[in-house]
Amino acid sequence: xxxxxxxxxxDDEPFNQEILNDILEEDxxxxxxxxxxxxxxxxxxxxxxxxxxxxxxxxxxxxxxCRRLRAxxxxxxxxxxxxxxxxxxxxxxxGYEAGGDDxxxxxxxxKILLNKIEVTLExxxxxxxxxxxxxxxxxxxxxxxxxxxxxAEILQFLRESAKYNDLPKLINSVFAVLKHLNLxxxxxxxxxxxTEYHASEEPVSNDDIALINLHKDNEKIITLENxxxxxxxxxxxxxxxxxxxxxxxxRYRDNFAILADGLNARIQNISYEQEILKQKAALTKLxxxxxxxxxxxxxxxEQHRLQHARILSELAQExxxxxxxxxxxxxxxxxxxxxxxxxxVATEELYDEGVKADQQFHLIIKKFKSATEQSATxxxxxxxxxxxx
Numbered sequence: 339x340x341x342x343x344x345x346x347x348x349d350d351e352p353f354n355q356e357i358l359n360d361i362l363e364e365d366x367x368x369x370x371x372x373x374x375x376x377x378x379x380x381x382x383x384x385x386x387x388x389x390x391x392x393x394x395x396x397x398x399x400x401x402x403x404c405r406r407l408r409a410x411x412x413x414x415x416x417x418x419x420x421x422x423x424x425x426x427x428x429x430x431x432x433g434y435e436a437g438g439d440d441x442x443x444x445x446x447x448x449k450i451l452l453n454k455i456e457v458t459l460e461x462x463x464x465x466x467x468x469x470x471x472x473x474x475x476x477x478x479x480x481x482x483x484x485x486x487x488x489x490a491e492i493l494q495f496l497r498e499s500a501k502y503n504d505l506p507k508l509i510n511s512v513f514a515v516l517k518h519l520n521l522x523x524x525x526x527x528x529x530x531x532x533t534e535y536h537a538s539e540e541p542v543s544n545d546d547i548a549l550i551n552l553h554k555d556n557e558k559i560i561t562l563e564n565x566x567x568x569x570x571x572x573x574x575x576x577x578x579x580x581x582x583x584x585x586x587x588x589r590y591r592d593n594f595a596i597l598a599d600g601l602n603a604r605i606q607n608i609s610y611e612q613e614i615l616k617q618k619a620a621l622t623k624l625x626x627x628x629x630x631x632x633x634x635x636x637x638x639x640e641q642h643r644l645q646h647a648r649i650l651s652e653l654a655q656e657x658x659x660x661x662x663x664x665x666x667x668x669x670x671x672x673x674x675x676x677x678x679x680x681x682x683v684a685t686e687e688l689y690d691e692g693v694k695a696d697q698q699f700h701l702i703i704k705k706f707k708s709a710t711e712q713s714a715t716x717x718x719x720x721x722x723x724x725x726x727x
Contacts, residue, residue, distance in 0.1 A: 342367045343459055346386035348377045348403065349421070350395045354444075358390065358421075361448050362455075374398030378406060381413070388459060393422035393433065401436040408437035415465060417458045421446065488593045491515045496600045503611060505529065508604055513538035515597065516577060526550050527573040529609045550574045559591055566590060570602035572609070 344367045347358050355370050362368055369384060371377040373395045389407075393400040400420060407413045420433040425443035433441045440454055495515050502508045509525055516523050522538045524546040535542045535550075553560055553567050554574050560567040566577040566587070575598050580587050 343387040344369065344384065345388050345390060345455070346371060346377065346380065346384065347390045348372075348374065348395070348400065349390075349392040351392075354392070354421075361451065365452075366455075374400060374403030374406075377403055381407070386416075387462065388417040388419065388455065390419055390421050390455075391438070393420055393424050393429070401432060404433075404436040404438055415462075417462050419454060419458060421451075488519065488589070489596075491518055492593060492597045492600070495597060499600060499604045502604065503608065505534075505605070505608060508601070508608065509536050512575070512597070512601055521580070522578045524550065524576040524578070525573065526554070526576075527605060529572060529605060533573070546576055546578075550576055559595060561587065561591065566594065568594060568598035570598050570605075572602055572605040575601065 342365065345362060346369045347355060347362075348371045349355055349358070350372050359368060359370075369380060369386060371380055375398045377389070377391070378398075391400045391404060400422065404418055404420075407416065407418065418438050419440045419442060420438045421442045421444060422429070422433070423444040430441045430443075439458060442451060442454060492515065495511055499508055499511055502511065505527060509527070512525065513523060516538060524535065524537045524542060526533055526535050526547075535547055537543070537546065549562075549565070550567070553562070554569055556569065558569050560569075564578065564580040564582075566580060568575040568577075575594075577590070577594065580590065
């Protein structure tokens with residue numbers, strides 16, 4: 339059985355109060371006030387569902403009482419029905435202008451009174467139901483707007499983070515998103531085999547570090563008192579000073595999980611990019627070393643060629659001089675000179691092979707350098723595309 343509604347009857351005539359009591363006591367809970375002042379005093383203690391209000395009363399009449407009630411925001415929609423012997427058109431209009439919902443003249447029909455009270459209370463219930471629905475809709479819209487705003491911040495972070503090539507800018511961008519929501523955070527990042535701790539409000543506290551280390555190997559998302567902890571592959575994001583509203587915290591869990599995943603992906607990309615830069619620097623250094631060694635070798639080879647040429651020239655000259663002193667025949671001299679020529683040709687051929695080998699080696703170094711640069715460019719572009727998606 340539903341709980342009975344509470345009606346406050348305001349009338350200075352005991353006889354009228356008795357009549358109303360007899361009519362209404364079976365279906366409603368009743369309170370009585372003898373004038374408007376008593377009515378206002380009782381409203382500070384009780385919360386009636388409806389007021390039956392006489393007009394002509396001492397101390398404070400019904401019209402002024404109604405006006406004062408309507409001036410209080412929480413009573414702006416409280417049902418008020420005037421019951422009065424003042425029934426002219428002007429008097430009824432004054433009742434409505436004062437804020438009354440209905441006006442019943444005395445003497446009244448019991449059936450009409452009960453009907454008007456029942457209809458007024460039903461309408462009030464419907465109005466409250468509509469107000470609750472409206473409030474629920476407004477709350478849902480507010481939540482939706484808040485969530486949309488948070489997601490917009492996170493989406494902006496994801497877009498901007500693709501441009502960051504170092505961790506400090508990335509970390510500051512995360513803290514900026516949280517600052518817009520009046521949240522502070524501590525971030526542990528593990529990269530290049532080292533863990534660094536950063537706080538939106540420096541310095542990093544030992545309590546935050548201890549809390550992160552305690553939960554870093556647990557679930558991916560942890561709610562702990564007024565903390566949210568997101569464990570990612572490359573570290574832990576600890577968000578502080580959460581509100582007491584469970585709905586908001588639940589929304590933060592969902593939305594900031596997206597931010598944490600984006601943060602993790604970007605840390606990984608930055609780590610890869612910096613590792614590629616290190617490898618590229620090492621390869622560039624190696625290529626430079628080989629090129630310098632090759633230049634030295636080429637220079638020395640050229641010196642050897644010139645030296646061989648000089649030696650062969652001297653050998654030919656000395657051989658001719660020996661021909662004169664030894665008294666060799668022309669055929670013997672020619673045979674010896676042929677051997678000298680063969681040595682000279684073999685030496686030049688050997689030098690030419692060395693030059694060809696040097697050129698081939700230069701070509702290999704050039705292709706290797708070009709392939710290395712192209713591979714690094716393609717990998718960087720691929721990671722950039724994956725980040726943007």
